[in-house]
Amino acid sequence: MSASSDAYDEVLARAKAHALEWLGSLDSRPVGPRRTADELLAQFAQPLPEHPTDPAAVVDELAELIEPGLMAMGSGRFFGWVIGGTLPAALGADWLVSTWDQNAAMRLATPGTAACEEAAAAWSLDLLGLPADSDVGFTTGATMANFVGLAAARQALLSERGWDVRSRGLAGGPAVRVFVGAERHDSVDLALRYLGLPAPVAVDVDEQGRIRPDALAAAMDLLADAALDPSVTDGSNAADVFTIVCLQAGNLHSGAFDPMRESIAVAHARGAWVHVDGAFGLWAAVSEQFAEAVDGLDLADSWATDGHKTLNVPYDCGLAIVRNREAVRAAMGVHASYLLNDDSGPGDPFEKVGEFSRRARGVPVWAALKSLGRAGTIEMVERMAQRARELADGIRLIEGAEVLNDVVFTQVSISFGSDDRTRRVTELLLADGVTWMSGSKWHGRVILRISVSNYSTDEADVERAVDAVRRAVAAADVLVG
Numbered sequence: 174m175s176a177s178s179d180a181y182d183e184v185l186a187r188a189k190a191h192a193l194e195w196l197g198s199l200d201s202r203p204v205g206p207r208r209t210a211d212e213l214l215a216q217f218a219q220p221l222p223e224h225p226t227d228p229a230a231v232v233d234e235l236a237e238l239i240e241p242g243l244m245a246m247g248s249g250r251f252f253g254w255v256i257g258g259t260l261p262a263a264l265g266a267d268w269l270v271s272t273w274d275q276n277a278a279m280r281l282a283t284p285g286t287a288a289c290e291e292a293a294a295a296w297s298l299d300l301l302g303l304p305a306d307s308d309v310g311f312t313t314g315a316t317m318a319n320f321v322g323l324a325a326a327r328q329a330l331l332s333e334r335g336w337d338v339r340s341r342g343l344a345g346g347p348a349v350r351v352f353v354g355a356e357r358h359d360s361v362d363l364a365l366r367y368l369g370l371p372a373p374v375a376v377d378v379d380e381q382g383r384i385r386p387d388a389l390a391a392a393m394d395l396l397a398d399a400a401l402d403p404s405v406t407d408g409s410n411a412a413d414v415f416t417i418v419c420l421q422a423g424n425l426h427s428g429a430f431d432p433m434r435e436s437i438a439v440a441h442a443r444g445a446w447v448h449v450d451g452a453f454g455l456w457a458a459v460s461e462q463f464a465e466a467v468d469g470l471d472l473a474d475s476w477a478t479d480g481h482k483t484l485n486v487p488y489d490c491g492l493a494i495v496r497n498r499e500a501v502r503a504a505m506g507v508h509a510s511y512l513l514n515d516d517s518g519p520g521d522p523f524e525k526v527g528e529f530s531r532r533a534r535g536v537p538v539w540a541a542l543k544s545l546g547r548a549g550t551i552e553m554v555e556r557m558a559q560r561a562r563e564l565a566d567g568i569r570l571i572e573g574a575e576v577l578n579d580v581v582f583t584q585v586s587i588s589f590g591s592d593d594r595t596r597r598v599t600e601l602l603l604a605d606g607v608t609w610m611s612g613s614k615w616h617g618r619v620i621l622r623i624s625v626s627n628y629s630t631d632e633a634d635v636e637r638a639v640d641a642v643r644r645a646v647a648a649a650d651v652l653v654g
């Protein structure tokens with residue numbers, strides 16, 4: 174059977190109809206899902222059919238079964254976790270990526286997607302103000318982008334010490350210390366774990382969750398002194414210790430940015446590699462508004478960010494950016510007889526990420542940036558921050574509500590007094606369905622957290638969301654009263 178376009182006609186027509194129905198429902202449907210995974214599993218887990226089913230009928234059934242279990246993450250009133258929406262151009266591009274079905278590993282095999290991704294990478298570096306000759310790998314997300322950045326760090330620092338981690342592994346080699354702000358994202362710890370690196374040393378942060386450069390210096394010096402101690406006999410003497418510092422651009426709860434220039438100076442003076450986790454916050458660098466917050470960002474050695482958060486391309490997409498190309502390619506790349514390695518300069522896509530085979534997830538980045546242009550990208554990021562301020566200002570006026578953070582970017586953390594009251598408000602708010610915000614805990618307090626990460630969130634969404642919070646607070650007090 175040939176894969177003629179006829180075979181796809183009906184199934185794609187059905188997929189488009191379901192897609193438009195879904196997108197059209199976003200503004201009116203309750204944001205949360207109406208069924209649990211267990212309930213839905215009972216529907217999906219039919220006996221495996223013995224015989225084929227018509228593809229268009231499969232797509233219809235899939236859309237029908239799954240619908241009650243979908244979270245309206247693309248709604249302008251979805252503020253949960255940190256989750257972006259989808260720009261139209263990015264969605265269209267993403268459909269084509271699936272249709273073309275390129276294994277985007279090698280330049281010589283799939284030059285179209287390679288070139289498109291290289292252009293997307295160059296545009297991203299330009300917008301973010303990062304070194305233009307950095308390598309950019311398109312990962313599944315910031316977790317894997319952290320992994321790639323830290324793998325490059327491990328490679329480079331060990332190689333400087335004459336230790337080839339590729340042949341020798343880590344055992345018996347130089348010891349490593351990793352320093353992070355106490356409020357780093359857990360994915361940094363995960364990435365270290367994947368790499369066989371030890372759990373990081375948590376450095377004190379200020380009231381907004383920013384690492385304190387003086388505390389970073391003190392922690393690094395303390396451990397360097399300990400390593401010089403002759404009583405340390407585990408081989409971790411100072412010459413053999415290599416250090417990595419992970420900074421954060423965009424704190425999950427406050428949106429705050431670690432002081433980059435000062436922290437990077439502290440780290441570099443002590444020979445450390447500096448990696449920046451900027452899953453959502455790195456994109457602040459596109460706007461002059463945040464110039465002070467990200468000052469010095471470009472001095473780091475590697476950066477991780479997401480496409481699927483602030484940039485609003487569909488899941489999944491992250492960007493692993495590494496200044497030292499040799500390090501990342503040595504860590505992630507491979508040469509083999511069956512591969513078509515292209516060593517002409519830009520490097521093969523698979524040498525910059527953890528996967529051999531992967532979809533061309535950088536293509537929607539190109540489409541997103543092409544459709545927005547520089548001005549549109551800046552405007553989108555500034556608008557998200559503006560909406561966050563509006564939400565904070567609206568909620569602040571509600572009886573007993575307290576905004577706990579300085580709203581410097583897209584994140585707002587709120588308490589409604591006692592932990593119990595905040596918990597009740599959160600439950601009632603999510604049951605109401607007009608908006609979705611995340612319950613969380615920050616500085617020992619139960620909070621309600623907002624992340625504005627959708628390009629489409631407008632003033633009407635803000636108003637409806639604030640009204641919903643007000644209703645939830647009133648209902649919570651009635652329950653108690």
Ligand SMILES: *Cc1c(COP(=O)(O)O)cnc(C)c1O
Nearest residue numbers: 255314315316358360450452479
């Ligand atoms: C979301 C997030 C991550 C993890 O990113 P994924 O895309 O989920 O892998 C890491 N760091 C921060 C600050 C985040 O907000």
